[in-house]
Structure formats: C-alpha cells, structure tokens
Amino acid sequence: MDRLCRWIPVVIVMTGVAIPSTLKAADAVPTVVKPSEHAHLAGAWLDKFHKPFDGFTMGLDIRLREEYARNFQSVNKEQGDGALPGPDGANAWDRQRYRARWSMSYAATPDIDIHARWVWEMSTYRHTPGKQHMDDEILLDRLNITWRNAFDTPLTLVIGRQDLNFGTGWLVSEGTPSDGGRTQFFDALRATYELTDRIKVDLVGILNYDTEDKWLHPLNHYDSKHFTDKQDEVGGIAYITDQWSESTTAEYYYIYKQDEPSTWSKMNASSRGIDDEIHTLGGALSGKFRDNWAYRMEIAKQFGKKNLESMSGLGSNNRLTYSLKDDRNSVLHFDYEYLSGNKPDTSKNEAFDPLWGEWSQTCRGGDIPGYLWASESVNYEAKNLHRAGIGYTFNLTPKWTLETSYNLMWADQEYRDTSGNPTMGPTGTQFSREGLFRGQLLMANLKYKCCKNLSMHFFLDYFQPGTFYSGEDRDHAVFLRYNLEFTF
Numbered sequence: 374m375d376r377l378c379r380w381i382p383v384v385i386v387m388t389g390v391a392i393p394s395t396l397k398a399a400d401a402v403p404t405v406v407k408p409s410e411h412a413h414l415a416g417a418w419l420d421k422f423h424k425p426f427d428g429f430t431m432g433l434d435i436r437l438r439e440e441y442a443r444n445f446q447s448v449n450k451e452q453g454d455g456a457l458p459g460p461d462g463a464n465a466w467d468r469q470r471y472r473a474r475w476s477m478s479y480a481a482t483p484d485i486d487i488h489a490r491w492v493w494e495m496s497t498y499r500h501t502p503g504k505q506h507m508d509d510e511i512l513l514d515r516l517n518i519t520w521r522n523a524f525d526t527p528l529t530l531v532i533g534r535q536d537l538n539f540g541t542g543w544l545v546s547e548g549t550p551s552d553g554g555r556t557q558f559f560d561a562l563r564a565t566y567e568l569t570d571r572i573k574v575d576l577v578g579i580l581n582y583d584t585e586d587k588w589l590h591p592l593n594h595y596d597s598k599h600f601t602d603k604q605d606e607v608g609g610i611a612y613i614t615d616q617w618s619e620s621t622t623a624e625y626y627y628i629y630k631q632d633e634p635s636t637w638s639k640m641n642a643s644s645r646g647i648d649d650e651i652h653t654l655g656g657a658l659s660g661k662f663r664d665n666w667a668y669r670m671e672i673a674k675q676f677g678k679k680n681l682e683s684m685s686g687l688g689s690n691n692r693l694t695y696s697l698k699d700d701r702n703s704v705l706h707f708d709y710e711y712l713s714g715n716k717p718d719t720s721k722n723e724a725f726d727p728l729w730g731e732w733s734q735t736c737r738g739g740d741i742p743g744y745l746w747a748s749e750s751v752n753y754e755a756k757n758l759h760r761a762g763i764g765y766t767f768n769l770t771p772k773w774t775l776e777t778s779y780n781l782m783w784a785d786q787e788y789r790d791t792s793g794n795p796t797m798g799p800t801g802t803q804f805s806r807e808g809l810f811r812g813q814l815l816m817a818n819l820k821y822k823c824c825k826n827l828s829m830h831f832f833l834d835y836f837q838p839g840t841f842y843s844g845e846d847r848d849h850a851v852f853l854r855y856n857l858e859f860t861f
Contacts, residue, residue, distance in 0.1 A: 438470040486518070488519065534588075537577065542734070544730045562577070605632070628655075630729075655673030668691075690710045706762075712727070737780065738778060760783075781813055
C-alpha cells in the first residue's frame with residue numbers, strides 16, 4: 374500500500390499529460406527542417422516526437438561510455454584497488470555504461486509547467502570474473518512543478534525532484550554522488566525572487582535520502598544501490614546574485630547541511646555514513662577587464678560539527694582567464710584552489726567539506742582526483758588540498774575542441790585517520806611523512822560536436838603521485854573515457 378501511495382502522484386501527472394494527445398495530435402503540422410549533413414538525425418518525425426500536441430514536449434538522450442582506469446584508488450600496482458573484486462585486486466577498471474533518459478514537459482498554464490524524466494542505465498564490468506551488469510532499474514530523476522510569477526510577483530517556484538547548480542558547481546551541483554553520473558538531482562523546493570533588475574535571491578530547501586525508494590520507488594529496484602554517501606541529508610541554501618555592472622557580478626551565500634547515517638548504514642558497522650551539521654558562509658566575485666581578461670574568486674568559511682567533533686574549515690577556488698581572441702578561440706586559464714585539512718594536534722576538525730560538490734570537476738582534472746580521495750575518506754570528498762593549475766583550450770577545427778590542464782597538488786596537512794594513524798588509509802593506501810606534495814595531474818579532453826543532436830569526447834587523466842604517498846604507493850594512475858551522446 375505504501376508503494377501504491379507513492380506512485381499515485383506520478384500516475385496523476387502522467388495521465389494528465391497523456392490524455393490531451395488524443396485530442397490535439399491531428400492538428401499538429403510538421404515543421405520543415407533545413408537540410409544539413411546530418412539530416413538523417415532530424416526531420417518531420419523528430420518534430421512530431423518533440424511536440425506531439427500543443428503544450429506537451431518530449432526529449433530523449435542516449436549516452437554510451439567506455440571507461441578504463443588503473444591504480445586510480447590505491448596508486449599501488451601490487452596492491453590493486455581493493456574495493457573492486459577480481460584478479461590482482463582489480464587495480465585495472467574496465468567498465469561500459471549505457472544511459473538513456475526520456476524527458477517530458479507539459480505547460481498546464483502559461484506560468485505553470487510540469488516536468489518529468491525517466492532514466493535507465495546499464496553497466497557491464499570486464500574487470501570482474503564473469504559478466505556482471507545492472508540493466509533493469511528505471512527511475513524518475515526529475516519530477517517537479519515550475520510556477521513562474523507566483524502570487525502575481527516576480528517569484529519562480531520549483532517544487533520536487535530537480536537539478537541544482539550554483540556558481541561553478543564548486544559546492545552545489547551533485548545531489549546523488551553514490552550512483553556516479555547516472556543522476557545528480559536534489560529532492561528540493563526552490564524559490565527564486567527577482568528583487569530588483571540586478572539582484573536575484575534564491576532560497577532552497579533540500580531533503581535527500583540515501584535509499585532510492587524513499588520518495589519514488591524505482592521500477593525493478595536494485596536494492597544495494599544508494600544515492601548519497603550512506604547518509605540522509607537535510608539542507609538549506611540562501612543565495613544572492615548581485616549584478617554590480619555589465620562586467621562584474623557578486624554572489625553571497627549561506628548553506629546549511631545536516632547529515633545523519635542512513636538506516637542501511639546503521640545496520641552496516643563497516644560502512645557508516647557521516648553524522649554532521651555544517652554551516653557555510655561564502656561569496657564570489659567574477660567579471661571581465663581589458664577585453665581579454667576574466668576572473669572568478671570564491672571563498673567560503675565553515676563551522677559546525679562532524680562526528681561529534683567541532684569543525685572549522687576554510688576553502689577558496691579561483692580562476693584567471695585570458696582569451697587570445699584568435700581564429701582558434703584559444704583560452705588560457707590559471708587556477709588556485711585551497712581546501713583546509715585536519716590539523717593533527719587539535720581537538721577540532723579543520724577539514725573543509727565539499728558539501729554537494731562531490732563530482733568530477735574538470736578544474737581538478739576530472740575523474741582521477743575524486744577516486745584518489747577514496748583512499749582518505751570517500752569518493753570525491755575533496756579536502757586537505759592546495760592546487761595550482763594552468764590550462765589551454767582551443768579549436769582544432771570548427772567541430773573539434775581540445776581542452777587541456779596541468780595541476781600541481783599539495784596536502785595542507787599530513788594524513789590522519791579517525792584514530793590518528795598517520796600512514797594507513799581506509800583502502801589500504803600508505804601515506805608518508807616525507808612531504809606534502811600530492812603529485813602532478815595532466816588532463817586532456819578532445820571534444821567533438823557536429824550539431825545539437827550528436828557529440829562525443831575522448832578523455833584522459835594521468836596522475837604521478839608525490840611524496841605525500843609512501844614510496845611503495847607512488848605508481849602512476851590513468852583514467853580513460855570515450856563518451857558518445859545522441860540527443861533527440
């Protein structure tokens with residue numbers, strides 16, 4: 374009965390969307406599409422799919438990925454990445470991912486829209502004995518109502534399952550990190566108020582659960598999958614965007630996040646979620662000057678508690694960009710990022726928490742950095758970091774772009790686990806007292822986009838560990854990905 378009750382709102386929404394199709398389909402007029410070299414990807418049939426009747430639109434995207442990685446958690450070719458089953462501890466990761474998403478929107482009134490999106494992803498793993506795959510779970514990663522000009526005011530409300538991204542996504546972007554790139558949504562209520570022509574205020578309330586079937590039960594639910602890092606999360610965001618001038622924008626924010634070990638986590642002593650209450654105050658300033666230069670500076674201060682310890686962290690993320698304005702659209706960038714680490718000789722926890730910024734941020738090099746942190750805490754929980762980087766992006770041809778970056782990374786403090794052990798991480802990785810240099814990271818991303826329907830990329834991460842790791846754990850790590858996307 375509980376599952377039936379959860380699905381009643383979904384049935385009502387989808388039924389309300391579907392019924393008008395029998396009334397308006399005959400009135401639809403095919404749109405003439407301009408011929409192109411990829412005309413086979415478009416045409417009247419696609420227009421009919423996108424807009425089967427007035428007020429209702431649909432979309433479909435398919436993503437195919439091949440991923441290969443080696444030593445990306447342990448940085449030790451003898452040890453392997455012990456979290457992965459298979460020969461030699463499976464220090465080589467070989468995975469295929471196939472994701473399809475079907476989106477729907479219905480304009481109930483000129484100011485009220487209903488949005489839904491189904492997602493399905495199958496994964497296969499060649500690095501495990503036999504063929505293992507997950508190919509039967511289908512879930513809603515979007516189900517919300519958007520109300521513009523609410524109460525006859527310059528207020529927009531978005532209620533329900535939705536994506537959230539503030540600033541560059543440094544602290545708020547990924548609501549469901551534990552299922553990787555399959556979904557990233559938040560279960561939230563967002564209110565956006567246009568206070569003046571230049572000032573916008575966002576207020577957000579978040580309630581994310583670790584278990585997948587808390588709000589909307591997936592079809593053919595795969596019980597061992599989780600959304601968060603094994604904790605239930607309550608959050609609130611107050612975010613002000615102030616357009617000082619045409620070239621300068623200021624952002625101010627307060628973020629509240631409370632985590633509690635999930636029910637599943639409490640029953641598994643070896644895999645406990647985090648118990649914390651974090652307050653974050655921050656701001657950012659971005660703009661342009663002298664035609665070619667652009668900048669973004671962001672700083673945030675944290676306080677609260679984590680696992681019964683008081684905490685006080687500091688973080689900053691900064692980028693300076695120079696556009697050459699040549700025929701190749703060449704752009705240089707210079708980065709500096711700081712995330713405080715936990716000092717070994719105090720009663721506080723000084724490590725900065727990335728909040729909902731646990732995703733493969735390209736400014737840090739992409740995927741490898743996220744997995745490296747699994748040897749210290751959990752995947753993508755970046756902290757204890759100084760990063761200095763330089764990058765160059767340019768067009769090889771009108772449809773091919775090469776994005777590159779080189780990062781030098783240091784730890785802010787020596788590694789310590791919860792018992793004060795200075796040498797051994799949760800995955801068995803050994804840390805040294807010889808220095809704080811984490812290592813060098815090279816990233817290259819070759820991207821192709823022919824049109825709005827088809828794109829692909831070839832991605833490389835290469836990491837050379839430094840003295841932060843013990844001499845036995847300084848084997849080079851690599852991550853490769855081929856990604857092909859069709860958008861219909």
